[in-house]
Amino acid sequence: MxxxxxxxxxxxxxxxxxxxxxxxxxxxxxxxxxxxxxxxxxxxxxxxxxxxxxxxxxxxxxxxxxxxxxxxxxxxxxxxxxxxxxxxxxxxxxxxxxxxxxxxxxxxxxxASALRPPLPGLDSPRVRTLRTVEDAVALRDEVLAGARRAVVLGAGFIGIEAAEALARQGLEVSVVELAPHPLPPLETELAWLITQELGELGVEVRTGIAAASVEHGDDADVVVLADGARLAADIIVLSVGVxxxxxxxxxxxxxxxxxxxxxxxxxxxxxxxxxxxxxxxxxxxxxxxxxxxxxxxxxxxxxxxxxxxxxxRPDDARALPHPVGTAIVRVGRLTAALTGANRAALDAAGIEYRTLHLHPNQHAGYFPGAAQVHLVVHIRTADGALLGAQAVGTEGVDKRIDVLATAIRAGLRVDDLIDLDLAYSPPYGQAKDPVNLAGMVGENVLAGTLRLWYPEDLDEARENALILDVRTPAEYATGFVPSSLNVPHTELRDRLDEVRAAAAGRAVRVMCQSGVRSAIAHRVLVQAGFDSASLSGGMLTLRAWLGARQNEVLERPGVLAHA
Amino acid sequence: MxxxxxxxxxxxxxxxxxxxxxxxxxxxxxxxxxxxxxxxxxxxxxxxxxxxxxxxxxxxxxxxxxxxxxxxxxxxxxxxxxxxxxxxxxxxxxxxxxxxxxxxxxxxxxxASALRPPLPGLDSPRVRTLRTVEDAVALRDEVLAGARRAVVLGAGFIGIEAAEALARQGLEVSVVELAPHPLPPLETELAWLITQELGELGVEVRTGIAAASVEHGDDADVVVLADGARLAADIIVLSVGVxxxxxxxxxxxxxxxxxxxxxxxxxxxxxxxxxxxxxxxxxxxxxxxxxxxxxxxxxxxxxxxxxxxxxxRPDDARALPHPVGTAIVRVGRLTAALTGANRAALDAAGIEYRTLHLHPNQHAGYFPGAAQVHLVVHIRTADGALLGAQAVGTEGVDKRIDVLATAIRAGLRVDDLIDLDLAYSPPYGQAKDPVNLAGMVGENVLAGTLRLWYPEDLDEARENALILDVRTPAEYATGFVPSSLNVPHTELRDRLDEVRAAAAGRAVRVMCQSGVRSAIAHRVLVQAGFDSASLSGGMLTLRAWLGARQNEVLERPGVLAHA
Missing domain, CATH: 3.50.50.60 (FAD/NAD(P)-binding domain)
Structure with missing residues (x-):
């Protein structure tokens, strides 16, 4: 045979x-x-x-x-x-x-081969792909030969890896991406963290824009963008798909x-x-x-x-499982990973879902080096089935996404995540691991114990509701939603009359830094008769979401305008 | 209410x-x-x-x-x-x-409270437990006051953490454990790695021995062991259970x-x-x-x-899930973690199982910092159900055990592990993750494609079979089983006659460094008509198993006697 x-x-x-x-x-x-x-x-x-x-x-x-x-x-x-x-x-x-x-x-x-869009000038010898060992050796040779400026076309996983690699070698690097943010499969509010980290790496990110042409030059080529911007480049890495x-x-x-x-x-x-x-x-x-x-x-x-x-051995061969689609990329100090479906895929498939945002530490907060895992989980509204998850952070991201990928493959529901016995000791996790916490939040949402509102609802909330910020005054002072009321969650039970007066019959939309305290406050408010909801992921998620949109509510990146 | x-x-x-x-x-x-x-x-x-x-x-x-x-x-x-x-x-x-x-x-x-065995002299004020903040503050105060020698009674998770903590503070530390190795729930062949790491930390490990009494002294107490050994101690930490x-x-x-x-x-x-x-x-x-x-x-x-x-809300309350029993501990540079049942628990429950040993890298071998995850997985013989897993290594241990804990909770079988889409990029994993590899090995064992032998079978194999070592001559020279035959796996197909002559009708028991090459060789041998089996986990597992037993086959720790 x-x-x-x-x-x-x-x-x-x-x-x-x-x-x-x-x-x-x-x-x-x-x-x-x-x-x-x-x-x-x-x-x-x-x-x-x-x-x-x-x-x-x-x-x-x-x-x-x-x-x-x-x-x-x-x-x-x-x-x-x-x-x-x-x-x-x-x-x-x-x-x-x-x-x-x-x-x-x-x-x-x-x-698959690198996709070559019908772009005038793309036949320049300065346009490279990064698919083979020969490609990599050639690129590295050019870097060692003193290339100074690079333009990466496409900010997908490989484009971002290439951009970081060239920046590490001291090149001035710009990334051009048609989608509104780098790593297009990542949700907006997580991608913002990547955009900022690329900035830290010295990589210029130009999103929501297409390259129009490549002009060949003796000394360098010029990548011309749709808005007329001109980016000189010794190296152009083509990475817009396969x-x-x-x-x-x-x-x-x-x-x-x-x-x-x-x-x-x-x-x-x-x-x-x-x-x-x-x-x-x-x-x-x-x-x-x-x-x-x-x-x-x-x-x-x-x-x-x-x-x-x-x-x-055809009689014994198992069927190929359908891929869950788990992927991961290192960007500077950050890791970004995702598994299952994202919003775009769920919307395209017509699946009704709810989204959870969490920012728990990767290990015990009292142990040195604690750092947040920024976690997004999508669950099916009908039954809590896990549909997809994404995370960005400096540590512990790969572990949580692998656990969630396993849970998705096994067909678990979000409340099953509460029951996972994940390894805990202070250097490694928390007694309630981020994955367990996602399960608890999801269960609360499904049971109606927790009602969420989202950054997308901000404009409507500002118009029709009282935005109640339950952080401490010191946190509040670092930036807040204009016209929101600040009542720390620890004082809420004693200041309900004040909230009632400010709400004046309107709904109350609660928020805090990460969504934990606002969930507690939401329970107080609901039981006191308010129409209440808690901001999913709190200010951390809101800031990232607004930052990605360059929303005018922002006074400067990452900090909301003071009222 | x-x-x-x-x-x-x-x-x-x-x-x-x-x-x-x-x-x-x-x-x-x-x-x-x-x-x-x-x-x-x-x-x-x-x-x-x-x-x-x-x-x-x-x-x-x-x-x-x-x-x-x-x-x-x-x-x-x-x-x-x-x-x-x-x-x-x-x-x-x-x-x-x-x-x-x-x-x-x-x-x-x-x-629960610290178990206090009926040991003469245990009422000494130098005997401490580590259950409360007050305990910890008192211990630290003694450390800062110049305590020099500590004896930890019990080498369970907390005992080992306490021993390392005291050694980090510069104390001479001995750990006394009745069980044959530290971290008794860990399998022997993994615990050996912990024993060695404790040695690196300067912690003396005395296993398989009980403390007999504590003699009070003015300057220091003395812990007297069952064999008469006397260990002077300024601090005695009691950690034999709860x-x-x-x-x-x-x-x-x-x-x-x-x-x-x-x-x-x-x-x-x-x-x-x-x-x-x-x-x-x-x-x-x-x-x-x-x-x-x-x-x-x-x-x-x-x-x-x-x-x-x-x-x-009794009508909506879910039942408490039965615990899977996942635990983790840091020991020096190593992490040890386990989930599900170990051999002792499976034996006690009368469950028939097979054990898999793997030593894959935590991330791509070509990426800097690759390090082995020493992995043990127990599967039910009848159907491949995942029963338990343990791992020791410097990196990536917690992730694999959490994935396996999730798989156990979800009721997955070992061949389901092949189908997990785990996050891969060179800094984080391998295209075939260690967990996927465990699935492949397990599937092969269940299907009969792979037949394993174990360190426990060494004496019988030496007596009744040809031990065929398929590592390179250079690897073989670093230590081998006496009277084994060395034929590198790359030469095996051309040297089958030689193997046949050496076997002289006996079975062949193949081994290599980690079990990967011997599995390939096993397939060659089986298809050539030999009664063959491949050593689970290879020399790495064998060395650890023999080391833990201080087996006389060893000439010096970690290296087998030459023939």
Whole structure:
């Protein structure tokens, strides 16, 4: 039996390795059009930034090591240009010419290429991508050769990593992003923290704007933006998205959807004996059911492995799980991570949801180094099912998102989070872990014990309600919503008459710094007969939300105008 | 309605706070016999060790702050000495005398006291416990007053934290533990890493031995061990376990089991209108069903909250979940954490299980700072249900144990771990996270694709099988099992005849450094017709297991004798 695998990274190599472990007798040929297989594609920005110093560190495996360990026939510089699905052959182009190779099973894991928008001047040699080891080495060489200014087109995960890497190397870096904020999948109120951190790193962020053209110059190129701004650049990194590399397979009659290969629950394509995995395939989102390619290493590796199972032991092969879509990125001192669906995906899928905001410490507040995890959790209104979560902070972000990703995969509801026994000791967590706290807030919301209002409701609240700020006077003085009333939560029970007079029959919208004290105050108010709601995430969330919008309520970034 | 709560830490205080949020009109009285409520009991060792510098940092709340925020009537220095369950009153002893207090609902959260074994001389003033803020302040005062030598009796979590704290302050510290290794709930092969780290910290560890007596002296006491060894000590920290503080409640006729209060699914005791939470209650282990008190903050807080629900909105109150029993401790540079059941608990419960050992890096190996997570996972033989997990390492331990604790709570099976979408980027994880890898190993074991052997089988393997070491010759030369054959896994396919000749009809027991290469080799051997098995966790696990046993195969600690 000959298994031919197209693409020697992530999905393809996982498939090859698994196939060998299952079957010593199979002939396993891996065709990779690039110069390297199984390389550390996620490590490329860190090589450019100088944290990974050796090029060979990026080469996790070589054709030689794979032959020795797993008896794989790995052929680099070998591009599959055509497939004959009835003859069961592929055409392989190498620098020495083209040959035909027959297969019993064909696994397509070609990945995706950098999307190249139809932008005048994008053919400049100063325009780079960061997809291969060669890309990374070339970029690093330019950095070492004294490049001074870089423009990164696209502020997605890789764009941000590239921007930080270049800034670390001392370049002046601008990032241009069409979406309203960097890391577009992140919710607005969390992305603001990233925007600020990029500023700390010396990266200029230009969001909500498109690049219009690239003007070639002798000394430097100029990226011209839609508003006419001109950004000189020695290096331009193109990182506005990817597109499945599936032309020869679609041409062979394999069913594709917007360029991505359609697969069934076992990774089988429309052609008999042909499977596909990774960035070039259509996935079904586990939360929303939306169909789209998911460019993540984890699901690709998993699909490759399960496809090997399906090829070699089809009766026992498990189905590919739908990806939950967990991702993480380091930005300066911060970590941003997300799992499941965000607001945009939930809105697109027509799912009704509530959002929770929390800012708990990552470990006991009395232990040195306590720092906030800024956490957003979306739950289904109907039953409290966990739909998605995001977090930003300096520490403990990855842990909470991984726990929530596990909970989403397991189908837990928000109140189940209360019951998780998470490891607690002062250096590691809290007796009520941030995840447990999210469960408690969610349960209260579902039970009606807690009613939330959101930054989006600010204008309406200012118009029609009394905004009651229950922080201390000292906190209040650092910035507050104009015309809000300040009554510290510790004095609220004794000053209810004052609140009643100020409300004058209107609803009361309570707020504090993070949403904890305002929830307590809300309970006092509700039981005293007020129409009350507590601001989700408090001033911390409100500030970030307003900051991201450059809302005019702000006197200066991060601080609200005084009344 | 008057709710009386006995005990103002963890469970008791969680109950009080939740009750107030649910009901503004209830009278809520918290009776605490100590001087402080809601103090940071888990922070006490870090105060002794000087990492937490201010005593007030340990006082998370005060009676005043709780009155202001939550209108709680918190009475410290108030010990409940009796309960009349028919009259619904408690007797409260204070320094001013005793009074009776009636209740509509009574919540018992008295906690547990340090167990005092019947040891001659234990009444010395140099014998200390570490349960209260006063204990911690007194210990720290002695440290600052120049104490030089300390003996810690008991190497459980708090004993180890205390030992490290005292060693950090420059004291000579010995720890005495009856069990064969420190942190008795940890599996032997992981505990060895802790033993070594304690050595690095300058803590002398004496295990498998009891203290026989304490001899009082003018200058110092002497702890005499069962083997006659004499350890001089300025400070003796007693930390051999705890005992529920339930005497007055048992005397009142409330059903107890070996001193711990028996509660139903809603925390109700045998007496109407009386609930109980925390260290003083019997819990049912979520994995094994074994009934025992669980002295952990998380379950206590949760129980307190759910009891408030049951008192004030009984129709909507959820049942208390059975604790999974997750715990964590920092030891020097290491973190040790565990969740679910260990071997001892599984053996006691008669559950058939398999054990997996892995040593993956916490993040991408090519990214700076990669370090191994030493992971042990127990799965049910019958169906792969996750039963327990433990890990030790310098980084990423807490995250993996929290993910596994979540998976256990959710009832996932080991192969479900493959499907978890955990956050990956080089600084945070691996495209195949350690937890995913555990799932793959477990699936292979359940499917029969991988057959494991264990350090426990070493003697039998040496006698009846060929031990085949597939590491490189350089690795092999650093220590190996006597009479084992070294064939690197990359040469195995070409040297099968050699293996066949050496095996001479015997089984082959393969091993490598961590269990990854030996699993590949196992597949080659099985398909070539050998009776083969792969050493779980490889030489890393074997060394730790032998080290913990001071096995004579060792020539020097950590390195096996050469043949």
């Amino acid at each position: 000959r298994i031919v695998i197209v693409g020697g990274v992530a999905g393809g190599m996982s498939c090859a390795a698994r196939a060998r472990r299952l079957d010593e007798s199979a002939e396993i040929v891996v065709l990779e059009r690039g110069a390297h297989v199984s390389f550390a594609n996620c490590g490329l920005p860190y090589f450019v930034g100088g944290e990974i110093t050796e090029e060979r560190s990026l080469l996790v495996q070589t054709p030689q090591s794979l032959r020795a360990a797993l008896a794989l026939d790995v052929r680099t510089g070998s591009e599959v240009t055509a497939v004959d699905i009835s003859a069961k052959t592929v055409s392989v182009r190498t620098e020495d010419g083209t040959y035909e190779l027959s297969y019993d099973a064909l696994v397509l894991s070609p990945g 597109w499945p590399d599936t032309a020869p397979f679609e041409a062979a009659g394999i069913t594709c959807e917007r360029g991505a290969i359609v697969v069934d629950a076992h990774g089988r394509t429309s052609a008999p004996g042909v499977w596909a995995a990774g960035d070039a395939t259509v996935s079904v989102d586990a939360v929303t059911g939306i169909r789209r390619p998911v460019a993540l290493a984890g699901p690709a590796n998993r699909a490759g492995r399960l496809i090997a199972d399906d090829i070699l | 008057r709710i009386v709560i006995v005990g103002g830490v963890a469970g008791g205080m969680s109950c009080a706070a939740r009750a107030r949020r649910l009901d503004e009109s209830a009278e809520i009285v918290v009776l605490e016999r100590g001087a402080h409520v809601s103090f940071a009991n888990c922070g006490l060792p870090y105060f002794v060790g000087g990492e937490i510098t201010e005593e007030r940092s340990l006082l998370v709340q005060t009676p005043q702050s709780l009155r202001a925020a939550l209108a709680l009537d918190v009475r410290t220095g108030s010990e409940v000495t009796a309960v009349d369950i028919s009259a619904k009153t408690v007797s409260v002893r204070t320094e001013d005398g005793t009074y009776e207090l009636s209740y509509d609902a009574l919540v018992l959260s008295p906690g 005992w529920p503080d339930t005497a007055p409640f048992e005397a009142a006729g409330i059903t107890c089991e070996r001193g711990a209060i028996v509660v139903d699914a809603h925390g109700r005791t045998s007496a109407p209108g009386v609930w109980a939470a925390g260290d003083a209650t019997v819990s049912v282990d979520a994995v094994t069903g074994i009934r025992r008190p669980v002295a952990l903050a998380g379950p206590a807080n949760r129980a307190g909250r759910l009891i408030a629900d049951d008192i004030l």
